[in-house]
Amino acid sequence: MTYVSLLVAVLLLTISFLFVASAQNGLASTVGQQHAMSGQISAVWNVVASVPTVAALIIGGFLSDLLEGENAAEATRILFLVGAAIMAAVTVYSAWKPASVFDNLYLEPVAVVRPLNDLKRLAGHWPVYPALLIWLLWNFAPGSTTPLQYYLQDALHAADAQWGQWNAIFAASFIPTFILFGFLSQRLPLKTLLVWGTIVAVPQMVPMLFIDSVAGALIAAAPMGLMGGIATAAYLDLIIRSCPRGLEGTTLMMSNSVFVIISRFGDVLGTNLYDHYGSFAVCVIAITVVYALILPVLLLVPKHLIATADGQTSGPGGR
Numbered sequence: 196m197t198y199v200s201l202l203v204a205v206l207l208l209t210i211s212f213l214f215v216a217s218a219q220n221g222l223a224s225t226v227g228q229q230h231a232m233s234g235q236i237s238a239v240w241n242v243v244a245s246v247p248t249v250a251a252l253i254i255g256g257f258l259s260d261l262l263e264g265e266n267a268a269e270a271t272r273i274l275f276l277v278g279a280a281i282m283a284a285v286t287v288y289s290a291w292k293p294a295s296v297f298d299n300l301y302l303e304p305v306a307v308v309r310p311l312n313d314l315k316r317l318a319g320h321w322p323v324y325p326a327l328l329i330w331l332l333w334n335f336a337p338g339s340t341t342p343l344q345y346y347l348q349d350a351l352h353a354a355d356a357q358w359g360q361w362n363a364i365f366a367a368s369f370i371p372t373f374i375l376f377g378f379l380s381q382r383l384p385l386k387t388l389l390v391w392g393t394i395v396a397v398p399q400m401v402p403m404l405f406i407d408s409v410a411g412a413l414i415a416a417a418p419m420g421l422m423g424g425i426a427t428a429a430y431l432d433l434i435i436r437s438c439p440r441g442l443e444g445t446t447l448m449m450s451n452s453v454f455v456i457i458s459r460f461g462d463v464l465g466t467n468l469y470d471h472y473g474s475f476a477v478c479v480i481a482i483t484v485v486y487a488l489i490l491p492v493l494l495l496v497p498k499h500l501i502a503t504a505d506g507q508t509s510g511p512g513g514r
Contacts, residue, residue: 204293218444220448221447228435229300236376238428241424249363252366322436323438326434329493336400338464338469341465342462342468343360361412361418368424375424376388376424376425385500396425397483397489399419401483436501465481
């Protein structure tokens, strides 16, 4: 294993996986749009995504402890073989096309595929911009990754396993509010869920200002996760509703790209803030301010997109 071979492998695997993710995201978005159930799709999507995230955090901590005494080459071999086994399972699973999904989709009329025309249509589709801007602000979160780890491990002296436990608790705590969103999305218009979900999510990181121990941080991770669930599901619901017909996969892939790029920029900014001021409090303030900026952006969202609950339509020109 060399740096070059690792780099080539990562690039090829990432490109391949993004193709699969594009199709997967497009399928979910199409189901949500065609059946006017974007909120329920968002809830299910987030819950299903959270489960392996939590499992990976727990298993990762276990593997880290297990490989503590192994040499680097053996540790690398074990980790890569685990990854290969997971990808093999994905390959086998992809061959299954459940009728409950694919038989409930209708084919939309598609003209001759012209990528440049599609890009122009996407660029001229205004509803995409507020949705992606909200997603950008929500995932920018300067200081929520590397500075938080430094704070927990350097200032509070958390062990590696406890850092993994914090992340697992935080991620798992989103799930109850994802489920709640799936229930509420059938009864309340998306506008209501967007506004109140954002209001609850703005002070999400504030509990960290009052933490002075690892045990306290682990306890605080649960309410912090709960505070972000409605907002996360509502923002994905909005992105699904904002997709232009026939470009669902492209739009959802754009949201994934925004997530990857902006979260890394946020991490760099948060790390610099933490390094300069020597306090995690400044990161909490920065994150809270960025989250608060989502509220005025909500005013830019086309009203007809968020005026209905799941299962309802807004009449001609609506979804």
